[in-house]
Amino acid sequence: MPSPRTIELVKATVPALQAHGLALTTHFYDRLFSNEPELKNIFNLGNQAGGQQQQALALAVLAYAQNIENPSALAPVASRIAHKHASIGIRPDHYPIVGRHLLASIREVLGEAATDEIIAAWAEAYGELADVLIAAETELYRASAAAPGGWSGWREFVVDRKVRESELITSFYLRPADGGALPPFVPGQFISIVLYIPELGVEQIRQYSLSEAPNNSYFRISVKREGQDPAGAVSNRLHDAVAVGETLAVAAVRGLLPARGA
Numbered sequence: 512m513p514s515p516r517t518i519e520l521v522k523a524t525v526p527a528l529q530a531h532g533l534a535l536t537t538h539f540y541d542r543l544f545s546n547e548p549e550l551k552n553i554f555n556l557g558n559q560a561g562g563q564q565q566q567a568l569a570l571a572v573l574a575y576a577q578n579i580e581n582p583s584a585l586a587p588v589a590s591r592i593a594h595k596h597a598s599i600g601i602r603p604d605h606y607p608i609v610g611r612h613l614l615a616s617i618r619e620v621l622g623e624a625a626t627d628e629i630i631a632a633w634a635e636a637y638g639e640l641a642d643v644l645i646a647a648e649t650e651l652y653r654a655s656a657a658a659p660g661g662w663s664g665w666r667e668f669v670v671d672r673k674v675r676e677s678e679l680i681t682s683f684y685l686r687p688a689d690g691g692a693l694p695p696f697v698p699g700q701f702i703s704i705v706l707y708i709p710e711l712g713v714e715q716i717r718q719y720s721l722s723e724a725p726n727n728s729y730f731r732i733s734v735k736r737e738g739q740d741p742a743g744a745v746s747n748r749l750h751d752a753v754a755v756g757e758t759l760a761v762a763a764v765r766g767l768l769p770a771r772g773a
């Protein structure tokens with residue numbers, strides 16, 4: 512638990528940072544992508560450009576920090592974030608990189624008000640949040656590798672069948688290229704797929720819900736063709752360029768299980 516002084520400094524500066532949320536996230540992502548261009552393969556560039564979720568990471572750190580003295584309030588949120596991160600393959604060594612650019616952005620946004628003591632308090636707060644998420648993600652990676660038929664990282668799947676469900680939706684039946692078994696899953700859980708997108712010059716990762724009941728030999732996902740101008744990168748490439756017989760890299764099943772008894 513951070514010291515009372517750290518908590519006080521962090522909480523006192525959250526409102527100013529939230530008030531300049533757009534400046535904070537703009538500084539943050541500009542810094543991140545110009546200094547660490549390889550992270551463009553990990554972040555969803557459609558989110559960045561389309562203005563949807565691009566604020567999630569930086570603003571979540573602020574929201575999270577507001578509750579820093581009450582870790583139990585953070586547990587459900589941390590679990591959801593950890594599932595998303597684990598579906599993307601976020602590693603412990605990513606945290607200091609993101610932390611460095613986030614702290615620099617906080618300093619830029621606060622300007623002269625950013626004393627060294629305030630920045631040190633934010634560094635400590637970020638470190639606390641990072642430790643919670645790293646622990647949760649390490650456990651998810653361990654559990655998925657240990658599950659029967661499970662794996663960690665990316666596993667090759669063959670596109671066994673493509674079925675056009677409607678003008679916009681096509682289902683893909685994916686079988687493990689290694690012929691091995693698949694882990695059990697429940698409705699609402701999802702896999703991630705990574706595809707190289709030539710027009711962007713980077714890889715992109717997207718999540719797709721498992722759309723058929725669990726079985727031991729294949730996953731089915733049903734992909735809607737997204738966007739027109741520009742066309743959604745991964746969904747359109749799946750529809751138009753990924754043929755039966757090709758392989759796709761797939762990350763292990765993620766997504767919170769429904770609460771017991773629900």
Ligand SMILES: Cc1cc2nc3c(=O)[nH]c(=O)nc-3n(C[C@H](O)[C@H](O)[C@H](O)COP(=O)(O)OP(=O)(O)OC[C@H]3O[C@@H](n4cnc5c(N)ncnc54)[C@H](O)[C@@H]3O)c2cc1C
Nearest residue numbers: 557560561717718719720734735737738741743744745746
């Ligand atoms: C847990 C989870 C489960 C999901 N399950 C499913 C599922 O079962 N089926 C399914 O179809 N989808 C599902 N999705 C959504 C899926 O992951 C993708 O987000 C979706 O396929 C769109 O990705 P894309 O790469 O095709 O589009 P993106 O390239 O991400 O584009 C998304 C939107 O942003 C716009 N955009 C992109 N770049 C720009 C730009 N430069 N300027 C302006 N606008 C831009 C595009 O026009 C488009 O409308 C799920 C998502 C999550 C998080």
Ligand code: HEM
Nearest residue numbers: 553554555558567568571572592595601605606609640641
């Ligand atoms: C304390 C640190 C962090 C917090 C609080 C945080 C928070 C979040 C939140 C709230 C989301 C959205 C989750 C959802 O959609 O359900 C998210 C998504 C994401 N995070 Fe983190 N995150 C942190 C660290 C990191 C790190 C170190 C990386 C690695 C580079 C990272 C990469 C991503 C990516 C790629 C997404 C998916 C959204 C996108 O592509 O834009 N995050 N994070």
